[in-house]
Amino acid sequence: xxxxxxxxxxxxxxxxxxxxxxxxxxxxxxxxxxxxxxxxxxxxxxxxxxxxxxxxxxxxxxxxxxxxxxxxxxxxxxxxxxxxxxxxxxxxxxxxxxxxxxxxxxxxxxxxxxxxxxxxxxxxxxxxxxxxxxxxxxxxxxxxxxxxxxxxxxxxxxxxxxxxxxxxxxxxxxxxxxxxxxxxxxxxxxxxxxxxxxxxxxxxxxxxxxxxxxxxxxxxxxxxxxxxxxxxxxxxxxxxxxxxxxxxxxxxxxxxxxxxxxxxxxxxxxxxxxxxxxxxxxxxxxxxxxxxxxxxxxxxxxxxxxxxx
Amino acid sequence: xxxxxxxxxxxxxxxxxxxxxxxxxxxxxxxxxxxxxxxxxxxxxxxxxxxxxxxxxxxxxxxxxxxxxxxxxxxxxxxxxxxxxxxxxxxxxxxxxxxxxxxxxxxxxxxxxxxxxxxxxxxxxxxxxxxxxxxxxxxxxxxxxxxxxxxxxxxxxxxxxxxxxxxxxxxxxxxxxxxxxxxxxxxxxxxxxxxxxxxxxxxxxxxxxxxxxxxxxxxxxxxxxxxxxxxxxxxxxxxxxxxxxxxxxxxxxxxxxxxxxxxxxxxxxxxxxxxxxxxxxxxxxxxxxxxxxxxxxxxxxxxxxxxxxxxxxxxxxxxxxxxxxxxxxxxxxxxxxxxxxxxxxxxxxxxxxxxxxxxxxxxxxxxxxxxxxxxxxxxxxxxxxxxxxxxxxxxxxxxxxxxxxx
Numbered sequence: 001x002x003x004x005x006x007x008x009x010x011x012x013x014x015x016x017x018x019x020x021x022x023x024x025x026x027x028x029x030x031x032x033x034x035x036x037x038x039x040x041x042x043x044x045x046x047x048x049x050x051x052x053x054x055x056x057x058x059x060x061x062x063x064x065x066x067x068x069x070x071x072x073x074x075x076x077x078x079x080x081x082x083x084x085x086x087x088x089x090x091x092x093x094x095x096x097x098x099x100x101x102x103x104x105x106x107x108x109x110x111x112x113x114x115x116x117x118x119x120x121x122x123x124x125x126x127x128x129x130x131x132x133x134x135x136x137x138x139x140x141x142x143x144x145x146x147x148x149x150x151x152x153x154x155x156x157x158x159x160x161x162x163x164x165x166x167x168x169x170x171x172x173x174x175x176x177x178x179x180x181x182x183x184x185x186x187x188x189x190x191x192x193x194x195x196x197x198x199x200x201x202x203x204x205x206x207x208x209x210x211x212x213x214x215x216x217x218x219x220x221x222x223x224x225x226x227x228x229x230x231x232x233x234x235x236x237x238x239x240x241x242x243x244x245x246x247x248x249x250x251x252x253x254x255x256x257x258x259x260x261x262x263x264x265x266x267x268x269x270x271x272x273x274x275x276x277x278x279x280x281x282x283x284x285x286x287x288x289x290x291x292x293x294x295x296x297x298x299x300x301x302x303x304x305x306x307x308x309x
Numbered sequence: 310x311x312x313x314x315x316x317x318x319x320x321x322x323x324x325x326x327x328x329x330x331x332x333x334x335x336x337x338x339x340x341x342x343x344x345x346x347x348x349x350x351x352x353x354x355x356x357x358x359x360x361x362x363x364x365x366x367x368x369x370x371x372x373x374x375x376x377x378x379x380x381x382x383x384x385x386x387x388x389x390x391x392x393x394x395x396x397x398x399x400x401x402x403x404x405x406x407x408x409x410x411x412x413x414x415x416x417x418x419x420x421x422x423x424x425x426x427x428x429x430x431x432x433x434x435x436x437x438x439x440x441x442x443x444x445x446x447x448x449x450x451x452x453x454x455x456x457x458x459x460x461x462x463x464x465x466x467x468x469x470x471x472x473x474x475x476x477x478x479x480x481x482x483x484x485x486x487x488x489x490x491x492x493x494x495x496x497x498x499x500x501x502x503x504x505x506x507x508x509x510x511x512x513x514x515x516x517x518x519x520x521x522x523x524x525x526x527x528x529x530x531x532x533x534x535x536x537x538x539x540x541x542x543x544x545x546x547x548x549x550x551x552x553x554x555x556x557x558x559x560x561x562x563x564x565x566x567x568x569x570x571x572x573x574x575x576x577x578x579x580x581x582x583x584x585x586x587x588x589x590x591x592x593x594x595x596x597x598x599x600x601x602x603x604x605x606x607x608x609x610x611x612x613x614x615x616x617x618x619x620x621x622x623x624x625x626x627x628x629x630x631x632x633x634x635x636x637x638x639x640x641x642x643x644x645x646x647x648x649x650x651x652x653x654x655x656x657x658x659x660x661x662x663x664x665x666x667x668x669x670x671x672x673x674x675x676x677x678x679x680x681x682x683x684x685x686x687x688x689x690x691x692x693x694x695x696x697x698x699x700x701x702x703x704x705x706x707x708x709x710x711x712x713x714x715x
Binding site for chain 2: 002003006007010011013014117124125126128131136143145214218219220222224225228259260263264277278279280281282
């Protein structure tokens, strides 16, 4: 059986999830030059937000009714935490040394993980997430799970909405202006504080949708799920060109496909048998990152603007 | 400044540690016929993904200690359980081991759960001649040395014992069942590269090929991720009819789910670390139906020797289930209690030296929850019983219990 089409779809799905989370890193970086290392945990709290909604809903609620409410719940929880983090952890440090908010972000990331671990009922081990009923869809050589259908639909919609928002609305143009030059934007009457809050909120909302997709795809959420995925999403953002929202999505997909291909095919190359396999996928993902950054330091779609120091 | 602070803190800590040691020493010396408190250490993952198993171990050890105290099983000795959390991390395990060694009242340690954690603790305990009894470690190298598979068995640490059967037996036992009874001949073997998982997968592969089975592919996964879709697709296209997974349930559940969803018509088989209700929960009852796990010993629910344990466990009202290793944890703790008893009697009723407890452990023999408990020349259990469990209706049910034929 030719497994290439299936592996490409696997990679695309994994990459779409990276992309949804990567957008949050890239927008915040593009506007305030802050790498929000707590973004992976904001993604995680989104997952628990959706789970909470499911647990509150009366038993036996159809997934078709529950899912939209769960997404709303996830978005509310994640954006609230992101906006709160911006207000109380990052804003007081704005204008301070560059390292200060970075350290805060790492601290916040651990604090969020352990807050869920301590206070969320039974979150000390993984919690099962409700599944979309129904069997997989067979398209020739490719099988797509019901949980993955959500991701396949949600990722492009989210991207389209975000692109429309950033490119076509007044607030979106304000974001672009702030990204290019916050001081001048302020002089032109842009409320930069508000723009920054909106960037955090949008990134968190996308991550929350990603978290729902994660729960549907893998059937579980746990307090550690944001760590590795956040790291990968950050890598995807850098790969695509940090600061560029299309770059984040493309970086995510490239990374996801690269990991999947590495798992599927590297061990078939003569002499590389030992370097294949899923446990090596991360290594190949980073090799790819280094190669891209050597050839194109600004990332695949990066612009000079994003590099403004 | 930093150095100064560190030095002062370290000094203060040392002083307090000395103080507590003196207290306990005084207690021992001054109360020959009276009450000596012996601490039994316990190390297991009490938080994190493997905490279900770890808490089962902790509760069962606690039950053993309480039972011994209630019965005044060792005259003049009150046992106390001191539990530390290793989060399934070798580094945390080693730190805990150092803590136990520093506390002079600790005369034995139960644990850990993971073979990789045990690896980091063994030397610390052995240097201090502190006896360690693991209820769950199954990697043969821990007791028989790293060259055990080539027949060159050598015991490295005299203070290490375990009540769980090793993978040298468990992997081949699974292979025999899969090949001769389940009639599966084409295997795909996956492991998580950890001491336990890789060891188990290796022994399964050896026996499976010896029996005439074909291994169509091998794969190593990173258990920290949850995306196994690429591996699942590989399994499907390989045409295997059985997947053997060497690793633990947090990764095994999602892995089984993704393999089945990819459309592979396989049975997933694993060792004692997937024998947990959590495996079915994580993989989904539908996806894991028919999957097989082997585990050490006989199912304790079926043993007469376990009736009292089960009743007492229920009576004490523990919040968490005893899980796969509860019976073994109880027996491990009880083995320490027996060894302390023997050593105390040999010491005229006074608290014995640690080395004397290690020596007494070698000769321990009693009827435990899981059957007869005694140790061979490597510190391994002499009880070689294993059981095959199959997922049916959302739970593991025992299908065959036997000793490995070789």
